[in-house]
Structures are given as C-alpha cells and as structure tokens.
Amino acid sequence: xxxxxxxxxxxxxxxxxxxxxxxxxxxxxxxxxxxxxxxxxxxxxxxxxxxxxxxxxxxxxxxxxxxxxxxxxxxxxxxxxxxxxxxxxxxxxxxxxxxxxxxxxxxxxxxxxxxxxxxxxxxxxxxxxxxxxxxxxxxxxxxxxxxxxxxxxxxxxxxxxxxxxxxxxxxxxxxxxxxxxxxxxxxxxxxxxxxxxxxxxxxxxxxxxxxxxxxxxxxxxxxxxxxxxxxxxxxxxxxxxxxxxxxxxxxxxxxxxxxxxxxxxxxxxxxxxxxxxxxxxxxxxxxxxxxxxxxxxxxxxxxxxxxxxxxxxxxxxxxxxxxxxxxxxxxxxxxxxxxxxxxxxxxxxxxxxxxxxxxxxxxxxxxxxxxxxxxxxxxxxxxxxxxxxxxxxxxxxxxxxxxxxxxxxxxxxxxxxxxxxxxxxxxxxxxxxxxxxxxxxxxxxxxxxxxxxxxxxxxxxxxxx
Amino acid sequence: xxxxxxxxxxxxxxxxxxxxxxxxxxxxxxxxxxxxxxxxxxxxxxxxxxxxxxxxxxxxxxxxxxxxxxxxxxxxxxxxxxxxxxxxxxxxxxxxxxxxxxxxxxxxxxxxxxxxxxxxxxxxxxxxxxxxxxxxxxxxxxxxxxxxxxxxxxxxxxxxxxxxxxxxxxxxxxxxxxxxxxxxxxxxxxxxxxxxxxxxxxxxxxxxxxxxxxxxxxxxxxxxxxxxxxxxxxxxxxxxxxxxxxxxxxxxxxxxxxxxxxxxxxxxxxxxxxxxxxxxxxxxxxxxxxxxxxxxxxxxxxxxxxxxxxxxxxxxxxxxxxxxxxxxxxxxxxxxxxxxxxxxxxxxxxxxxxxxxxxxxxxxxxxxxxxxxxxxxxxxxxxxxxxxxxxxxxxxxxxxxxxxxxxxxxxxxxxxxxxxxxxxxxxxxxxxxxxxxxxxxxxxxxxxxxxxxxxxxxxxxxxxx
Numbered sequence: 001x002x003x004x005x006x007x008x009x010x011x012x013x014x015x016x017x018x019x020x021x022x023x024x025x026x027x028x029x030x031x032x033x034x035x036x037x038x039x040x041x042x043x044x045x046x047x048x049x050x051x052x053x054x055x056x057x058x059x060x061x062x063x064x065x066x067x068x069x070x071x072x073x074x075x076x077x078x079x080x081x082x083x084x085x086x087x088x089x090x091x092x093x094x095x096x097x098x099x100x101x102x103x104x105x106x107x108x109x110x111x112x113x114x115x116x117x118x119x120x121x122x123x124x125x126x127x128x129x130x131x132x133x134x135x136x137x138x139x140x141x142x143x144x145x146x147x148x149x150x151x152x153x154x155x156x157x158x159x160x161x162x163x164x165x166x167x168x169x170x171x172x173x174x175x176x177x178x179x180x181x182x183x184x185x186x187x188x189x190x191x192x193x194x195x196x197x198x199x200x201x202x203x204x205x206x207x208x209x210x211x212x213x214x215x216x217x218x219x220x221x222x223x224x225x226x227x228x229x230x231x232x233x234x235x236x237x238x239x240x241x242x243x244x245x246x247x248x249x250x251x252x253x254x255x256x257x258x259x260x261x262x263x264x265x266x267x268x269x270x271x272x273x274x275x276x277x278x279x280x281x282x283x284x285x286x287x288x289x290x291x292x293x294x295x296x297x298x299x300x301x302x303x304x305x306x307x308x309x310x311x312x313x314x315x316x317x318x319x320x321x322x323x324x325x326x327x328x329x330x331x332x333x334x335x336x337x338x339x340x341x342x343x344x345x346x347x348x349x350x351x352x353x354x355x356x357x358x359x360x361x362x363x364x365x366x367x368x369x370x371x372x373x374x375x376x377x378x379x380x381x382x383x384x385x386x387x388x389x390x391x392x393x394x395x396x397x398x399x400x401x402x403x404x405x406x407x408x409x410x411x412x413x414x415x416x417x418x419x420x421x422x423x424x425x426x427x428x429x430x431x432x433x434x435x436x437x438x439x440x441x442x443x444x445x446x447x448x449x450x451x452x453x454x455x456x457x458x459x460x461x462x463x464x465x
Numbered sequence: 466x467x468x469x470x471x472x473x474x475x476x477x478x479x480x481x482x483x484x485x486x487x488x489x490x491x492x493x494x495x496x497x498x499x500x501x502x503x504x505x506x507x508x509x510x511x512x513x514x515x516x517x518x519x520x521x522x523x524x525x526x527x528x529x530x531x532x533x534x535x536x537x538x539x540x541x542x543x544x545x546x547x548x549x550x551x552x553x554x555x556x557x558x559x560x561x562x563x564x565x566x567x568x569x570x571x572x573x574x575x576x577x578x579x580x581x582x583x584x585x586x587x588x589x590x591x592x593x594x595x596x597x598x599x600x601x602x603x604x605x606x607x608x609x610x611x612x613x614x615x616x617x618x619x620x621x622x623x624x625x626x627x628x629x630x631x632x633x634x635x636x637x638x639x640x641x642x643x644x645x646x647x648x649x650x651x652x653x654x655x656x657x658x659x660x661x662x663x664x665x666x667x668x669x670x671x672x673x674x675x676x677x678x679x680x681x682x683x684x685x686x687x688x689x690x691x692x693x694x695x696x697x698x699x700x701x702x703x704x705x706x707x708x709x710x711x712x713x714x715x716x717x718x719x720x721x722x723x724x725x726x727x728x729x730x731x732x733x734x735x736x737x738x739x740x741x742x743x744x745x746x747x748x749x750x751x752x753x754x755x756x757x758x759x760x761x762x763x764x765x766x767x768x769x770x771x772x773x774x775x776x777x778x779x780x781x782x783x784x785x786x787x788x789x790x791x792x793x794x795x796x797x798x799x800x801x802x803x804x805x806x807x808x809x810x811x812x813x814x815x816x817x818x819x820x821x822x823x824x825x826x827x828x829x830x831x832x833x834x835x836x837x838x839x840x841x842x843x844x845x846x847x848x849x850x851x852x853x854x855x856x857x858x859x860x861x862x863x864x865x866x867x868x869x870x871x872x873x874x875x876x877x878x879x880x881x882x883x884x885x886x887x888x889x890x891x892x893x894x895x896x897x898x899x900x901x902x903x904x905x906x907x908x909x910x911x912x913x914x915x916x917x918x919x920x921x922x923x924x925x926x927x928x929x930x
Contacts, residue, residue: 020829023831046689046709058832186671186712188653206649209637210641247729264733268736279744294839297843298847305807305847330798340802341910345749345773349750353748367488381763
C-alpha cells in the first residue's frame with residue numbers, strides 16, 4: 001500500500017498551467033532533431049497534458065516533431081488534440097498508426113479522427129480495420145456532421161428489464177474477462193431494454209451499486225429517460241444534457257431501438273465549441289477563427305471587414321448628404337461620432353444579451369414580447385439619461401443651446417433604435433433559420449451608424465441652419 | 466413489464482422547447498388566482514421543466530404564483546432555478562419550507578440556496594437544520610464564493626485501499642439499507658484512501674462493476690488522480706474537468722484529507738456562467754446582465770455607456786483640433802468615420818479571439834510572442850488590402866488622389882494599431898490580475914477611434930491643406 005508521504009506526489013494537485021520551460025525545451029529538441037529528448041519530454045504524461053504541450057508549438061515545429069518521432073502521438077493523445085491540429089498531422093502519420101489508433105479508441109473518438117483524414121486516404125484506412133470497427137465508422141459517418149449520430153459511441157451497456165442486480169453485475173464481469181471486451185472504456189448508466197432493444201429506463205451505476213442483489217432492474221430503474229434521436233443537432237443534445245443534468249444518454253434509431261450512447265465529457269467540449277462559435281460570429285471572425293498562420297487569420301477576418309467597409313461607406317454617404325451643413329457648422333462633424341458611438345454601444349449590449357439568452361434558451365416565444373418591451377424601455381431610459389448629460393456637455397463646449405437640444409433628441413432616438421435593433425435583428429435572423437449570432441452585429445451597427453448620423457445631421461439641418 | 470407500445474410515451478424524446486400555450490395557461494391561472502389549475506399545470510413534471518416554465522413568467526407573476534401555491538416550489542425545483550430567481554422568491558417562502566429543502570438536497574445545492582437568503586434570515590434557517598447539515602453549510606460557507614470549497618458537496622464515497630471489490634459493494638448496499646443514508650444522490654467514482662483519509666487514487670464505478678469481487682482496490686485503482694484544493698477558483702476547477710475529461714474529482718483540505726467532491730453536472734453550469742460573464746463583459750454589460758426589470762437593465766448597462774460617452778468625447782476632442790481643416794475640405798468629415806470603424810472592427814476581432822484563447826488557455830506565456838507577431842502581420846495584411854480598396858473608392862468618389870493616399874495610409878496605420886491593441890490590451894489586463902474581458906473593448910475602441918481620427922486628419926492637415 002502507498003505511504004501517506006507519497007500523497008504529495010499525486011500529479012495535477014493544482015491548476016496545471018503550461019510549463020513554459022518545458023515547451024521551450026521541446027522546441028529546442030525539435031530544432032536539434034533530438035528524438036531521444038523529445039521522447040523523454042513527451043513521455044509518461046497524461047495524454048491531455050501532452051496534447052496541450054504539442055499545441056503550444058508552431059505548425060512547423062509540430063510537423064517536425066511528428067516526422068522525427070511519429071510514435072509519441074499515441075491514440076489517446078490524438079483523441080485529445082484539437083480537430084485542426086489532427087487534420088494537420090494525420091497526413092504525416094503512417095497508415096498502420098492511424099488504423100491502430102482508430103481500432104483502440106471508442107467509436108466516437110475514432111470517427112472524429114476519421115473526419116479529419118484526407119478523403120483519398122479514407123478507404124485505405126477503413127480497409128485496415130477489423131470488420132466491426134469498420135462498420136461502426138461507416139454507420140456513424142452516415143449521419144450529418146454535428147449531429148447526435150456522429151457524436152455517439154456504439155459501445156454502451158444495456159440489460160433486459162427482467163435481470164436482477166446480481167445478474168447484471170455478473171454479466172459485466174464476464175464480459176470483461178472475455179478477451180473481446182466490447183464494453184465502453186467508461187460508462188455511468190445502464191440502459192434497461194425490452195426484448196426489442198427499446199430502452200425502457202436507465203439505472204445510474206451508483207443506484208445499481210447500492211441496490212440489493214436480488215432486486216429486478218425494472219423495479220428500480222428510472223423511467224424518466226431522455227432518449228436522443230441521431231439526427232438531433234449537437235447544440236440541442238448539449239441543451240438536453242444541461243437541462244436534465246445528464247451524465248449519459250441513449251441514442252435510438254428510427255425504430256426506437258437503442259443504437260448508441262452520448263456521454264457528458266463530449267458535451268463539455270461541444271458547449272465550449274458552440275460558445276467559441278457564438279463569440280467569434282459576434283465579432284465577425286469566420287469559423288476558422290483560432291488558427292495559427294497569418295494567411296488563415298487574414299482569411300478568417302477579411303470577409304467581415306469587407307462587409308464592414310461597405311456599411312461604413314453607407315454611413316459616410318449619409319454624412320455626405322449634409323456637407324453644406326457641416327461646412328457652415330463644423331461642430332456637427334465634431335459631435336456626430338458621439339451619437340453613432342453611443343448607439344453602437346447600446347445596440348451591442350442589447351444584442352449580446354439577446355444572443356446569450358437565445359443560446360441558453362431563456363429567450364423563448366413565451367417571453368419575447370416582454371423582453372422586447374423591456375429592451376425598448378431600458379434603451380429609452382438610458383437615452384434620456386445620456387441625452388441630459390450630453391446636452392449639458394455640448395452646451396458648455398459650444399455655448400449653443402439649439403445644438404444641445406438637437407444632439408439630445410438625436411441621442412434619445414438613436415438609443416431607442418439601437419435597443420430595438422439589438423433584440424429584433426437576432427430574433428429575425430432566427431426566424432429565418434439563420435444563426436442569430438452571425439452577421440447580427442453588422443446589421444445592428446449599420447442601423448445605429450446610419451440612424452445616428454441621419455437624425456443628428458437631419459435635425460441640425462432643420463432647426464439650426 | 467412495460468409494453469413496447471409504451472415506448473412512444475417516454476418523455477423528453479426530442480428537444481423540449483418551451484410550450485407557449487402551457488406558459489400562457491399558467492399565466493392565466495395566476496391572474497385568476499386559481500391555485501388548483503396552477504398545481505395541475507406544474508405537477509408531475511421534471512423539476513428542470515418546472516423551473517424553466519416558472520422562469521418564463523414575469524417577476525410579478527412569479528411572486529403571485531409563490532404566494533398562491535408556495536408548496537409547488539419543491540426542493541429539487543429550487544435547485545434548478547437560476548440564482549437571481551431563487552433570490553427573489555426565497556423571501557416569499559416560509560422558514561420551514563426553506564430549511565426542509567436545504568435538508569433534503571445535497572450540501573452543494575443547499576449552500577447555493579443559503580447564499581441567496583437575505584442575511585437576516587440565515588441564522589434562523591440554520592437553527593432549524595439538523596446538527597450535521599448545519600455544520601456542512603457553515604463549513605462550505607467559510608470558503609470564498611466561486612471557489613471549489615463552495616462548490617463541493619460533502620457527500621462522497623471513499624473506501625480504504627485494502628478493501629476488496631466485494632467488500633466495497635457490500636458496504637454501499639449496507640449504507641443504503643440503513644435509514645441514515647449519507648451517500649450522495651449520484652456518484653461516479655469511488656475515492657480510495659489511506660488510514661489518514663488521504664486520497665491515493667480513484668475507481669470509476671464502471672471499473673468497480675466489471676472487476677472480479679476478490680480484487681483489492683489498490684491493485685485496480687487509477688492513481689492518476691486530479692485532486693482539487695478548496696480555495697481553487699471555479700473557473701480553474703472547470704478547466705481541470707475539461708482538460709482531463711473528469712466526471713468527478715475529490716477536494717482535499719489543507720492536510721490533504723478528503724473533504725468533498727465536485728461532479729461534472731455542476732461544472733457544466735459553471736462553464737455556461739463563465740461564458741455568459743465573458744460575453745457580457747465584452748459587450749459592456751455588468752454582472753446582472755440577464756435581468757428582468759427595466760430598472761435593473763438600465764443599471765446593468767448605464768455604467769459602461771458612461772465610460773463610452775467619455776471615450777467618445779475624447780475622440781471628438783481629437784476631431785475638434787482639426788476644425789479648420791474640415792471646414793476647408795468637408796470630405797474629411799465624410800470619410801473619417803470609415804477609418805475609425807474599420808479600426809474598431811479589426812480591434813474587436815483580435816480582441817475576441819484573444820479573450821477566447823485566454824479563456825480556453827490556448828494563449829499561454831509559451832506562445833504569446835508568436836501570437837502577437839501573428840496578429841500584427843494579419844492586421845498589416847488586412848490594412849494593406851483594405852487600404853487599396855478604400856483608396857480606390859475614395860478616388861472615384863472625390864477625384865482627389867492625395868486624399869486617397871492619405872486615407873489609405875491612415876487605414877494601414879490604424880488597423881495595425883487595432884490588431885496590436887486587440888491582443889495587448891487583454892494580455893496587459895491579465896498581467897495586472899484583472900479579468901481580461903472586462904473593460905478591454907472600451908480600451909481597444911478608444912485606441913482605434915483616437916488613432917483613426919488623429920492619423921487621418923493629421924495626415925490630411927500635413928499633406929492636403
């Protein structure tokens with residue numbers, strides 16, 4: 001038995017930040033082509049740790065490492081790497097190594113690797129796999145990307161409703177002793193099924209564990225089961241896991257037969273991915289946002305900058321309609337960006353709250369009307385507050401009471417439009433089936449810029465000059 | 466045994482969107498004061514479902530419902546409600562109901578409810594609790610908010626290293642049969658301990674389940690244990706769960722003794738909360754961002770609007786330095802918002818990518834230099850691309866080649882500054898221990914506005930007039 005003194009050596013006792021020195025040493029070993037040192041630096045670590053270190057390297061260093069020591073990329077490490085990284089290194093790995101990794105991993109992880117394989121190599125790798133593994137990959141691949149069918153693993157534990165607790169435990173022990181253990185690496189619930197393989201309920205292992213051995217599963221199972229269909233979008237799957245605090249959930253085929261299982265550790269990843277997607281979409285960065293090279297960074301960002309250029313020109317065109325007014329009263333040019341900027345900010349605030357509420361499903365058809373009303377009144381209230389402040393500042397700056405009144409009125413109106421645009425734009429996008437986060441900030445700031453300049457300069461043209 | 470035909474009645478078979486009609490019926494029942502109807506509408510549902518419906522109601526309706534039928538707020542439903550909602554309804558519930566709920570729930574959920582209690586009622590509720598529950602609450606409350614100590618539950622399963630699989634299972638069965646079952650409601654791992662209650666390793670239930678009964682725990686346990694200290698920030702706890710795909714993790718006290726457990730379902734919530742925090746911080750909405758009333762919405766947003774007003778005035782002041790230039794060439798006023806707007810967009814893109822990379826710990830000291838370089842070159846590349854486009858547009862619009870060259874040069878310079886500000890501002894905030902998401906967008910847009918106006922108008926003053 002381990003001594004208490006060994007306790008302090010238990011790894012990961014605190015937050016494991018990347019060790020800069022370690023990554024630096026790895027980089028030097030790669031540059032020197034010292035495969036021995038690389039092996040030492042990347043051995044005997046948790047695969048997640050190795051994956052993290054590997055991902056700290058530049059693309060070139062990653063490629064050099066794989067060419068020097070392809071064997072350090074273990075199956076479990078491959079499963080921990082980001083998709084983009086896997087895509088980059090798979091072409092550098094041998095056919096044998098890839099098929100061996102896919103064979104060893106649970107089917108959901110194997111499919112994720114298969115997805116990143118160049119198309120022309122897929123048939124080859126499939127041919128190397130044992131019959132059952134090949135079938136599992138092919139079946140999973142038949143479902144669309146980002147659906148429950150792609151996500152699920154085909155390894156799960158099911159037991160007939162008439163089995164006792166003792167029988168069920170005995171069955172698992174026997175399965176494990178047999179060479180061909182088709183149990184999942186980890187599982188948390190047992191699905192109770194009828195003769196047609198339809199799930200009737202589930203039993204958390206912790207319940208099974210503490211139940212008397214002679215109890216029958218159907219008497220102790222929880223029938224409040226969340227069953228997932230394979231075509232369900234992964235975002236919806238994640239929502240069900242969150243809502244019902246699930247640890248695992250069964251996936252059924254079109255006939256309602258149990259065909260797979262999704263576990264919470266995959267869900268945590270999906271939540272992170274979906275969140276990254278939302279944030280990048282709001283900022284106008286396309287999908288491949290967290291990329292490594294300058295070229296791909298430019299490619300991920302230029303498209304929305306182009307859209308922004310176009311909308312900025314529209315706003316400028318609005319200003320150009322009032323050139324003679326600006327020539328007569330140059331204070332208009334000085335002050336106009338304030339009205340636009342405050343509107344942009346108000347719109348972004350409302351928009352972000354709305355996008356978040358849509359993502360967490362707090363904003364639903366049942367409360368939309370109330371939320372729109374709230375946004376309108378809140379924007380109006382802020383509009384009035386800041387109109388007073390800005391009006392006073394303008395007065396003390398330019399000593400022109402009419403100019404103060406014009407900017408105050410323009411601000412109230414623009415903030416109201418901003419608040420409404422912030423909530424209505426994402427709702428409208430959603431209504432038409434589009435992702436409410438994509439493009440919505442461009443729409444909103446276009447509204448606030450155009451309305452801001454138009455109303456401020458328009459009122460000035462009418463009442464000041 | 467259930468018939469296969471019953472299968473279709475299994476609840477939650479697909480994505481459970483809020484039923485608008487149902488919420489509407491609830492609203493009508495509340496307005497009519499029909500407690501019977503409320504009870505029917507809120508009975509026999511999953512507590513998460515009931516919580517969701519309740520949260521769709523306005524504050525006033527929620528309060529009215531609680532006053533009419535306080536008993537429908539079950540302990541489990543209370544545990545599913547958002548903190549802000551719990552805070553609002555606790556004052557409406559009786560002393561007995563609150564203490565009963567806290568007694569029934571696992572200690573982590575009980576503490577979350579206790580946190581939302583008005584301070585003056587806390588002692589009273591504590592006094593109502595049985596000795597052990599009271600002690601657990603007091604112990605947990607001694608830790609800071611948003612730490613592992615607050616988060617953990619004190620119910621967990623530990624077994625000495627010398628026990629066999631059969632002994633361990635038998636122990637749990639006996640515990641459950643005893644009236645006072647102090648096992649957690651759900652658990653996924655068993656922590657293997659030495660004589661001093663120090664964790665030596667863990668055993669997933671799925672491993673325990675498939676192991677032969679006579680095996681000794683220490684021979685089959687996994688020693689690669691992630692041990693959490695109670696003072697660890699919840700964001701760091703979530704990071705460890707994600708990185709190592711944990712389902713549960715033990716928390717140890719200062720002496721390394723096992724004192725609690727954190728489970729993945731709480732982590733999913735934390736990840737969501739931290740996302741919300743990051744997004745709202747980036748948009749300049751203060752903590753209480755997803756609130757219900759107009760008053761609190763205004764309060765959550767006005768502070769950053771005030772900061773934005775100040776920075777917008779700074780930008781206006783920059784413009785005011787060039788009033789005579791604008792009077793001479795009013796095209797400057799027309800074009801200047803484009804330079805600022807493109808800069809703001811570039812800055813926001815870089816900033817969002819950086820904030821996200823910091824949150825997911827992809828941006829670390831080991832690759833900071835490379836990422837800064839990448840941002841600078843990407844911004845420069847986009848600057849050159851859009852300078853050419855904007856230069857051409859300007860030429861065809863105003864037929865002034867010098868103006869074209871000035872705006873092109875200003876754009877390149879502003880985009881470079883924007884890209885650098887986008888990455889350097891959050892890194893600097895983090896260096897000084899501040900949340901990199903809070904306030905960073907204000908800093909970045911201030912830079913892009915001021916630099917944009919200053920460089921464009923400054924160059925114009927030097928070379929055009």
